Amino acid sequence: MPALDRAFAPQITRATPSAIVVDRHGTLLRAFTDDGGRWRLPVTVDEVDPRFVDLLVAYEDQRFYDHNGVDPRAIVRAAGQAVVSGAIVSGASTLTMQTVRLMTDARRRTPWRKLSEAVTALQVERRLSKDEILTIYLNQAPYGGNIEGVRAAALAYFGREPARLTLAQAALLVALPQSPEARRPDRHPEAAQAARGRVLDRLQARGVISARDAAEAKREPVPTRRRPVPRLAPHLARDLVAADPTAKRIETTLDAEWQARLEALAGERVDLVGPDVSAAILVAEIATGEIRASVGSARFLDPRRAGHVDMVHAVRSPGSTLKPFIYGMAIEAGLIAANTLLKDTPSTFGGYEPDNFDDTFHGLVTATEALKRSLNVPAVMLLDALGAVRLAVRLQEAGATVALPQSASATLAIGLGGFGTRLVDLASLYTALARDGHPLPLYAHGAPPPVPHRLLERRAAAAVDAILAGMKPPQNARAGLIAYKTGTSYGYRDAWAVGYDARHVVAVWIGRPDGTPVAELTGWTDAAPLLFDAFARIGIAPRPPRPAQTPTAELPPPLQRFLPRGRGAAQASDLAIAFPPAGATVALGMPGGARQPLMARVLGERVDAWLLDGRPLDVRPGRRTAEIEVQAGAHTLTVVTAGGASERVSFRVE
Template identity: 70%
Template structure:
């Protein structure tokens, strides 16, 4: 004699129901505790069904004596004497005979049950298994199905109906026979009033409340994520998540509204995560889960797609980290060929000389590829993978310059995690949807100064029409052929990632990240509430930069005729300090000596310690630099733009 297994439920961070699944027999049996049920309902249930429940041993001698006398004198069962414990026994054995022998057997088992379980445990079993009509079992499923609310707060009329239904669940079903349900509810109210449990006035007011005439759908929020959790752990009946039910519902509605405006067969995905701890607060896998024309069953949060230009901030970050550029360094946006690869801008025009800030904000392709050519496509791919992102390339292919414009596959959830690095001074956080998940700790993506510089640039991005400027840092992207539109942004607390497109990868002529994904991004932030970031630092003007940082000289020269020639470079390497070295600068008298840094090859024009220029005369191969204890990065830049860097620590 054991309770039937409950339905599988997926809950949000506060225990609110996101999604439920029927059990193997197709029944809705949603688990509930006494603390989750309105205490007034429990008091009314006991008062109506079994007023001596808290005191008897499983059977009520007074009620049993009365029922026995009436049964013997009439030859049939006239009044019931079933206690809640006996009714619980009946639910556990699923036997419905109404004979004296069956009643005696139930009484014996009820006494046994009382010896094994507490009164609250018996009540919990009853509330989880009582029948309420059709495939609805348990008060939680009934409350959601008939009233669209959790049983934690019930009106008097609702409580009376839920007390009446288990006695004859099929004949009193309000969705089948509202009049029979009304009569049964009024009978409960009248008896409670007769016993002085409620007033006649309360009963009269409750009788005026309409009877529900249809079943409401069980919540089906976060359907993709709920399905994944249920499939991953089929033996678990309760899945607790980090999601926020209100945010999830609001953003699912947002996605559905927007795709109707964009076009047919279009879907959208939205992910919201906490920057501090990686907890996913909302995960909208598709705009309309049940819409087959939009392939709503496909979870686009985890689908592998081309990221377009959303990776450009990390290219600029690596270039700043390497000492190649500063935010106000001039870059050339002119027709250029890189070993046969000829990138062009989205609008097929070129801007000439622009600052790195302008180039990133305008998402210009040639400057980004020139920087990627200097830092190396493999380096970018390795950094992304170290930070925990998925980098899907065809089998046998090595990362090439094309990855700078989205020439590989990744996922929306990966991009969201990467952008947490920009918000967290270069260190990403692994995203998770359950508190018991132990994701691998990702490696650093960018140095702190580089992450701060890129964040300052993205904070100045022009917002979509009618959106407030300067409140979030964000970047958009559009994949080749207008197949994917992206927008990823962050404020002081959350990162939000948006994808728009067709799940089957069909191109959409007018689709762009700016026109289609960015408005959803800003609307999503408006719905969850924006936590303002601190004002970004003002960049150093181009004229105030050291000469090698005023203009970036790419390794490939501009060629109007389509040809290109590599710029020759002499070797440049740092002889001291070696990479990852521990250096002691302490003197015998307790003072600290300067670090004497040396390079081989080209003389150095700019020496940078942790990104800050040092007062060293140009054209030197050695320099004395005051270095405090701790971990540091030394970057040297030669006159031709070549650079080297090492990380070391000082005791």
């Protein structure tokens, strides 16, 4: 007998499972059908509700753990019942024999076939453990249509993993494999309910469940439709499976719960923006670069919104989202400090004439205010001094995509979004602002990518970080929780917002995937609210407070005001502040508690900028006098000429 067993060894075939993509905890994100179009999701005995296994064994094969593949008692019982009733009342097939049938895909039920199954079952039991036999059954049992295996069935009919099932659900899953097509609950709910009832009755008769539990389970409705198999992170999952077609289980760094929340958020938001509009959201850990959520579009199956297009990796114009890195590079180069004065006036740079988004100019502003307001002229002025190619190379060295027209070189327009990059690249760049200038490549699968070059020096990154932390939040949002920046591409085609808290960087995009303009679409009105809502759904980790920046008046003279390229250094002048005198105490109080303005006056050159306590005053350039509203206390008045000369005095007001 052993020689025959070895000579005619059984074919133990385990069906190839569907490819699945799971999150960091093993939760199913997305599954794919196999080559035959079947849903066959891998599962182990330990991943199935123990009660279901107990019910299955109690109903199908009570002595499963005692026999060696064939149950003589069951054969005698079935034969006796057949003799008494004149018909087959119950079968004698063990779970092992049923598993053999699943492995051989036998259709005909002849006596010879039954004998062959029994022999093969004995051979299988010599080679596999009971749990291994159960595992094959749990993965290959038919449940109607293209559903095979208990995991696919539980997801399709109940929308849940088989690890936790109600008694009614477990009983239905026990009943279906016997006649999967005739008992399909989505097509024949009455037959499914009747089959479930018979399972419950037999289990009650055998003392496995109580009459009360059986009655309660019978009252639970039978599902009448198939639920869709989970399709979270569909773009990312699709790309990972395409990159490795032989893989059957692909693990990612994503969080399924966050992914579901943010996919729902993207769908809600685009309905408010308009038809044919899509959205993308990316969340990653600042410390590791691991991606926690990747929403490639608002609705994957929506053709009007081109839902199949992954906008996380699509190349689009980034608008003003790169301005923080221009300012950071300028600070690093010693051209400016956070409160250096910059001129926002109509300017021409080799034929290029940038203007602001609101078609207005603001005169002299600090670098902090210029970046917060996303003013274009100061940014281009700094980029002109730095060099556009230098910025492009720095971004590429940091790992970002810099897509320029064929054979074109970087121009000053790249400072305002005149090239293409990706949402995932922007998120990676912004990690540098939270990591002392070191960007981190983002990834969702496999080993971490190589760390790119440093983007900014620590001092420069900290200065820009402090500026972005002071950005005004959208309406109804709390200030100071995240550092962020928005951007809008030319023609209202793309709205962006990228921000970070103490733990995560979040980048969002809104627009039409086909590049069609969307009326009044902006980063401030559309992307920023989406960014803050995304943080609200994952939880904000408060950032530590940032130190105050040095006021303009206390900066070294060369850093008090930025001189555009070619202007040279400030020249000596006879500028002097005539009033108020240095160290003076000025009484401005009036009867009734009112306070009159301070009438400040200078001698010598005309003044281009007036600052009180480091903050620019709204005084028309060129004047030698200024009427200043000032509160009681100590103050410093600073004046700056067009040539860069400056003078300041400290005084008190009573």
